[in-house]
Amino acid sequence: MTEAGRHRVVDAPLAPPAPTAGLLDVLGRRYLLKLLVRREISARYQGSFLGFIWSYINPLSQLFIFWFVFGYIIGRGTVDKYAVHVFCGLIVVHFFTETFNAGTRSIVRNKALVRKMAMPKEMFPVASMLVSLYHVGPQLVILTVVCLFCGWTPDPLGMLAFALALAIIAVLGTALALMFSAANVFFRDFASAVTILTNFVRFGVPMIYPYTLVDQRFGRFAELYLFNPIADAVLLVQRAFWVGSTDDPDATIAEHIPDDLFVYGVGALVGSVVLLGIAQLVFTRLENKIPERLS
């Protein structure tokens, strides 16, 4: 072979081979992201006879438990259309805890790829969030059917509230998943700690109890409660679905929904975006040592 025959001109810049743009790289590689998400979804129901039906059975059973134990057995301190009230909370809490838990484990679980292939590692927590978002679908179907049954009609402001709630949880969940997925590589303790943290989420939001109770017990400190973005997201979903399902929506809004909910909601989204930025910085710092620690 002569030298001339082997000549090849590469029209690309000399650049560091490792991906450097973090989450922006993830956005640029949507086909790979799609494959990862699809794989995760199909893996979840692999070898299962009922398959995707489990996505409906699980939230339905939870709905039933909460309705039966709190609405029926305990039967105090509940509100009109209590089951819908709880289910609005469950959707948000599930979306968040699934993203946080699965996202935290995502890099360790995919170590076969991380150790040998050059790819933005942010891909894995983001994929976990999208898989969790995908599972919101069946729950949303159940919620809509139940609400329509209660005489609910969609209103534009409600739908805006729902979109805002999903955005808050998606950004917040990704931010936390990003930070903890990297930390989990160094100490697997983080995955266990996250499981415990998410246990608290269920009780830190107005799901089992109405927000009115918080307002009554804590008075002016109730404002601090609204600094919890997940609580805001739950209230926003309740504004979207539960309020319209009650007998007198206007009275429900006046009594159970905080006045400045949308202000808190937008604030929560902005706060989550800031946290995502911080998470990216933390991730970039830890990332360098990830491949060698995964052996």
Place this chain on the structure above:
Amino acid sequence: MTDPAAYDADTSIVVDHVSKDFTLRYHRTAKQMAVAMVKGRDISDTFSALDDVSFTVKQGESIGLMGLNGSGKSTLLKLINGVMKPDSGTVLTRGRIAGLIATGAGFHPQLTGRENVYLNAAILGMTEPETQRKFDSIVEFADIGRFLETPVGNYSSGMFARLGFAVAIHVDSDIFLADEVLAVGDRPFKRKCMEKMQEIRESGRTLVYVSHAAGSVRKMCDRVIVLEKGRVGFDGPVDEGIRYVKYDEDSTKPEDQEDDELGSDV
């Protein structure tokens, strides 16, 4: 920081004063660490895998990377393909990179061969239509038959390596990394790999070939770099390089010649 503009247009790989340390951790749990601290032992230690390594490679050059086990060859390849970043120094590359590191591809053990081909191709930067177009050719080269629909975790090491190599060579890369690809696999497959790598070389792609087999390095490479404990011990012509690592001594018997060329370990 190294300025990319300072290099010629035909520069393919730049490794400039690159160092990489690994942290060795002796004790992992809180209990073990407490005991070690009481007894005054080290909790961790660092190990220098690469120490101030510098060289540049021109597009189309074919490099034989040699050295003993643990001399830093695989770490260097991981830095070149971007799996790891150097602790200090700069690595720059031009164009798309494909190849194998430490004999295997990054496959997900629970996924089938088919799913892994698509995933692996996507990670290497191939689009869906591109993968579909090349899929049959990849499968044919890997020659794994009906195991295509089986999770790769159940594959034999030879099958695993074949599928990984098959995907890697089908990527339109400008740089190809081959890390002991021939260490596993039977003789017909090794021969097929060697032919394919010659094709890669003749198409003007940069080739970085890690091997312990002097014969195959001699056949495949224009230049040899020898790593010794993380440093560049030799960088120059092939024959001298092979003499430098003293791999040449026992490959003089004629009947060993083919084995040697096909990359059997010395």
